Amino acid sequence: MRRLILAGGGHAHLFVLAALARRPLAGVEVVLVTPDPHQYYSGMLPGWISGHYTRDQCRIDLRPLTRAARGRLEIQRLVGMEADNRVVTFADGRTLDYDLLSLDTGSEVELSWLAAAGDKLLPARPLPRFFEAWPQQLAQARCIPGYRLLVVGGGAAGVELALAARHAFERERIDGRVILVTSESGPLNGHAKGARERIRRVLARAGIDVYEQRAAGTDQGVMLADGSQLPANCIIAAAGASAPPWLANTGLQLDEQGYVMVNEHHQSLSQPRVFAAGDVCARRDVTMARSGVHAVHAGPVLAANLRAALKGLPLRSYQPRRHSLYLLATGPRHAVASWGPISMEGKWVWYWKDHIDRSFIRRFSHDPA
Ligand SMILES: Cc1cc2nc3c(=O)[nH]c(=O)nc-3n(C[C@H](O)[C@H](O)[C@H](O)COP(=O)(O)OP(=O)(O)OC[C@H]3O[C@@H](n4cnc5c(N)ncnc54)[C@H](O)[C@@H]3O)c2cc1C
Incomplete structure (x- = not known):
C-alpha cells in the first residue's frame, strides 16, 4: 500500500479529491491533512460580510468529500517535513511518511x-x-x-x-x-x-x-x-501574501520569497515526489499572481499528475491563461468585472458572480462520484 498525502484542503485539492472520488486509486492510501474540516471560499467572504450569505454557504465540508475519495482526514496542521526522508510532521508532534506529497496550503x-x-x-x-x-x-x-x-x-x-x-x-x-x-x-x-x-x-x-x-x-x-x-x-x-515560514526547513527548493519552486507540471524542482499548487508555490517558467483563479485552474492538472506520478506515466502541464477573470463584489448586490483590458459593472455582474460562487460550493458539496 502506497501513501499519498494531500496537505491542505485548498482549491486545487478539491479537484484532486473529486477526481479520486470518480476514479479511486487502487493500492494507494489517501490522507488529507488540514487544520479545519471546512474549506472556506474567499470569493464569498465579502458577500458574507455584506449579509448576502450565511457562514455555511461560504464553506465546503471536507469530510464527505474525503470519504467519497476513499481517503482519511487528519485534522492537523503540517509544521515540518524532511523531504529527503519523505516524512511530514504534524503540529501534535506525530510524523507520517509518504510516497507522494501534494501541497495546497495557501499563503499567509x-x-x-x-x-x-x-x-x-x-x-x-x-x-x-x-x-x-x-x-x-x-x-x-x-x-x-x-x-x-x-x-x-x-x-x-x-x-x-x-x-x-x-x-x-x-x-x-x-x-x-x-x-x-x-x-x-x-x-x-x-x-x-x-x-x-x-x-x-x-x-x-x-x-x-x-x-x-x-x-x-x-x-x-x-x-x-x-x-x-x-x-x-x-x-x-x-x-x-507571504510564504508559510514552516517551508524554510523542509529541504524543498524555494524561491527568494520562500515559496515552493515548481515546474510546469507543478512538481517540486528538487523533490520529484512532491507536488504543489495554489498560493504555496512559485512557477519556474511563468510569473503567476497568487490568486484563487490559478489554484482552481491548476486543480485538474494536479489531479491528473498525482495519478500519473503514482503510475509512472507522463505528466501534464498547466498553462495559465493570459487574462484571469476577476468579479469584485462592491457591497450591495452589485459587482465589477475585470478581465484583461475589459471591465463591466452592474447588478447582473453580481448575479453572475453569485451563480459561479454558489456553483463552486455546490460542486464539491455533493458526492462527486
Ligand atoms: C477577501 C479575499 C478575497 C479574494 N478574492 C479573490 C478573487 O476575487 N479572485 C481570486 O482569484 N483570488 C482572490 N483571493 C485570493 C484567493 O483567496 C487565494 O489566492 C486562494 O485562496 C489560494 O488558494 P489555495 O488553494 O492556494 O489556498 P487556500 O484557499 O488558502 O487553502 C489552503 C488550505 O490549506 C490549509 N492549510 C493551511 N496551512 C496548512 C498547514 N500548515 N497544514 C495543513 N493544511 C494547511 C487551510 O486550512 C486551507 O484549507 C481573495 C482572498 C481574500 C482573502
Missing part, C-alpha cells in the same frame, strides 16, 4: 509592516479565524460612536473587504468610517485602467476614503509614508 498575509498595531490587527486570513473575529468587531463597532475601520491592501481582497464592511455598517446603521490604505500604486494595481477607474468611482460613491501611501502599524493605528497618523479601532490586513 504579510503582517510585518503592521505588527506594531498589535490587538487592533485583523488579518484577512486564515479565513476560519476571520469568520470568527468579524462578528466581534461588528459588535464593538455598534458600541463605539465614530468607529474607525482601516483596511490595508489595494488588491482585490482589500478593495472588496472595504466595500463589504462599508455596506455592513450601513445595513446595521453603525456610526463608523471605513478607510482604505493602498500603496502608492493605488487600488487594483495590475488591472486595466478602465477597471481601476470603475473601482475608484465605486469607492468614492460608498464614502470610503482612500490613502495611496505605504502604511506602518503603530499602537494607535497606522502611520502613512508622509508621516501622518490614521487612528483606528480595527485594521484589516489584506496587503500582500
